[in-house]
Amino acid sequence: MDTRENIMHVAKEMVQSHGYNALSFREIAKAIGVKSASIHYHFPTKGHLGAALAARYTEDAENFLGALQVEPAHLRETVKSYIAAFRAALLNDNRMCLCGIMVAERDDLPDNVRVEVDRFTDVNVKWLEILLRNVHPQMPRKEAASRALAIFSAIEGAQLIARGRGDVKVFDTVVAAYTDAGLLP
């Protein structure tokens, strides 16, 4: 039906599985039953497509995070929901965070794609910072920023390693260890 949406849907999953470099117009076309030239009608270049994917991914994250409660009373559940979002990618055929996998290829990304990928990190870290400051009102701004960055890094790392093992249980184990150690609130 909506070819443009179909393209974005399969392209997103392909990047999450194989990275931006391995994303092929011909493979996308085959998957949705059109010719590769049609992809160029909707996305002039591969860079346009990559940037659109990353932009939407970040927007979705913004919406998801915006809907979560950041009050201390809901902390437990909120953290659980946040972690579950990253866990879901692994459950979905051992995929990775779109921006996490693209960071690994950052030097080969078109500029506009890299900008959008960076924004995903920003959005996540900023949100975590707010969460931390709500839970620990006395925490200095700088410390909250460092801690937020550390939490995000740790979760991305857990996803990367768990994916390498092809086992969601690895992700769960690592997250549990993060919590035990006191890294996660």
Place this chain on the structure above:
Amino acid sequence: MDTRENIMHVAKEMVQSHGYNALSFREIAKAIGVKSASIHYHFPTKGHLGAALAARYTEDAENFLGALQVEPAHLRETVKSYIAAFRAALLNDNRMCLCGIMVAERDDLPDNVRVEVDRFTDVNVKWLEILLRNVHPQMPRKEAASRALAIFSAIEGAQLIARGRGDVKVFDTVVAAYTDAGLLP
């Protein structure tokens, strides 16, 4: 001089910068001043080269870790050295752990390459486990295993995110936060 060594040297750095997929026989050849066909003389296929790279990388890690003191008395320095090894990759032109970046492409790796990449994680986690058990003799084996996996995941994640930012300071900040939170011993 030693073409085989030259190939492995530049190939290693290319993978650390751009990933396995982007590794090109022609680029390697150009970099060391031979023709691409010569690479095939030393490494029949790209898979052979990739496996050799990952195998040596893991061997080097084994040797490096084997030379570190794991007694509690040297804990501080040992942890510092371990972290510094990952930090060094970032300092070296914003590169990543060879196996860390390859994990992101795991689904597209030849089987023998993937096996070697997995071994790097094993070696690191096993060593961290021994370190933890030495420092905390009372720690249950299972807990040490989880904690070791968490530390490794967190460090790989810190490297990934810091690389995305193109800033070693991000790595340092995150590692400091890990230590503050009590994740690192």
Place this chain on the structure above:
DNA sequence: CAATATCTATTTATCGATAGATAGGTGTGC
């Protein structure tokens, strides 16, 4: 209302670049 024009979405066919891989020749040193 009908004829014409334009726009949208897609196709076919092809381009140049680059990928890994291979067959067979060349030179060098033991």
Place this chain on the structure above:
DNA sequence: GCACACCTATCTATCGATAAATAGATATTG
């Protein structure tokens, strides 16, 4: 003279990208 190391030349496959044609919907105009 033969094994090693490298070369030239080439093959097939795939990549992103583009030009030109087309079918169908929509809008414009006489």
